[in-house]
Amino acid sequence: MKKYSRQREALLTELRGRYDHPTAEDLYFSLRAIMPNYSLGTVYRNLADLSAEGIILKITSGYGPERYDGNIKPHGHFTCKKCGKVYDLAGFYEKHIDGQKMVEELQKSEAAKDISTINEIRIMLYGTCKNC
Amino acid sequence: MKKYSRQREALLTELRGRYDHPTAEDLYFSLRAIMPNYSLGTVYRNLADLSAEGIILKITSGYGPERYDGNIKPHGHFTCKKCGKVYDLAGFYEKHIDGQKMVEELQKSEAAKDISTINEIRIMLYGTCKNC
DNA sequence: CTGCATGCAAAAACTTTGCACCGCC
DNA sequence: GGCGGTGCAAAGTTTTTGCATGCAG
Numbered sequence: 001m002k003k004y005s006r007q008r009e010a011l012l013t014e015l016r017g018r019y020d021h022p023t024a025e026d027l028y029f030s031l032r033a034i035m036p037n038y039s040l041g042t043v044y045r046n047l048a049d050l051s052a053e054g055i056i057l058k059i060t061s062g063y064g065p066e067r068y069d070g071n072i073k074p075h076g077h078f079t080c081k082k083c084g085k086v087y088d089l090a091g092f093y094e095k096h097i098d099g100q101k102m103v104e105e106l107q108k109s110e111a112a113k114d115i116s117t118i119n120e121i122r123i124m125l126y127g128t129c130k131n132c
Numbered sequence: 133m134k135k136y137s138r139q140r141e142a143l144l145t146e147l148r149g150r151y152d153h154p155t156a157e158d159l160y161f162s163l164r165a166i167m168p169n170y171s172l173g174t175v176y177r178n179l180a181d182l183s184a185e186g187i188i189l190k191i192t193s194g195y196g197p198e199r200y201d202g203n204i205k206p207h208g209h210f211t212c213k214k215c216g217k218v219y220d221l222a223g224f225y226e227k228h229i230d231g232q233k234m235v236e237e238l239q240k241s242e243a244a245k246d247i248s249t250i251n252e253i254r255i256m257l258y259g260t261c262k263n264c
Numbered sequence: 265c266t267g268c269a270t271g272c273a274a275a276a277a278c279t280t281t282g283c284a285c286c287g288c289c
Numbered sequence: 290g291g292c293g294g295t296g297c298a299a300a301g302t303t304t305t306t307g308c309a310t311g312c313a314g
Contacts, residue, residue, distance in 0.1 A: 003268055003313060024304080039271045044304060046269090060194030065303060078247055087246045095237060102228050106221065106257075114219045115210055118259040125234075126252035130245065135288060135293055156279080171296045176279060178294095197278060269312080276305065286295070 007031075007038060008046045015056060016070035021077075021086040023065045059086055061124060074099065074121070080129035087129065097123060139163075139170060140178045147188060148202035153209075153218040155197045191218055193256060206231065206253070212261035219261065229255060 064084035196216035208221035
């Protein structure tokens with residue numbers, strides 16, 4: 001069982017209160033404003049724990065540092081290759097992705113020889129954003 | 133126009149000759165065996181150039197360093213969260229992903245307000261592999 | 265009190281870059 | 290010959306970790 005901590009709680013609240021897919025450093029600065037001794041190591045440790053538990057989402061784009069999302073409802077993302085910013089693709093999953101079917105088909109396919117379990121599907125589109 | 137170099141040529145040959153999604157370091161060691169002065173900086177520079185030009189694929193999983201793929205035909209990947217290894221999902225794209233339709237629908241959707249151009253779609257599944 | 269979480273700083277992991285030299289065009 | 294690519298090493302960026310201390314259970 002996981003032990004409660006004010007730091008983890010504050011991190012979760014902060015992340016859930018914003019919709020800009022912050023980096024660890026973004027969160028660090030925000031949290032420092034509230035809890036002046038909040039350390040960067042703790043940000044990273046809590047982000048790693050929370051995302052491993054599936055309580056938050058880690059967003060990996062390959063353009064800049066990792067970003068995090070408090071919204072764990074499956075949804076697609078778009079990354080701007082110029083500025084690295086990540087945008088939500090609302091409604092995209094519902095329209096285009098049938099996770100259950102994908103997993104079922106994979107289990108029947110040749111790829112099944114390598115795969116033991118599947119627990120996450122990420123979809124990332126790339127291009128340039130309107131601000132760039 | 134891009135100038136020819138033995139190093140870039142060898143990198144491309146090496147990458148196209150293997151199907152294990154090597155990291156920059158993997159390629160560095162392989163290339164060193166053939167060209168003893170091949171430097172890691174050059175590996176990174178050529179990987180960056182080639183992937184920016186779309187001649188090779190950069191595979192970002194978020195579990196370990198970037199990996200690269202000489203096969204640029206669109207295809208899905210699977211990452212093992214334990215060992216970081218990446219596997220191809222053959223036939224997955226054809227069966228599940230209609231890139232053109234995705235882009236068209238996105239242009240009509242609310243997400244279009246942020247997006248200027250789209251030029252890549254990546255899909256990554258996660259879980260554990262048979263070897264772990 | 266006991267042990268997991270934190271703060272802080274050092275270190276690790278990965279990637280980029282400055283500069284002198286080399287080799288393609 | 291000129292300019293872009295390379296080799297090497299140093300530096301940059303991002304993330305992880307060791308250890309003493311603090312706080313939840």
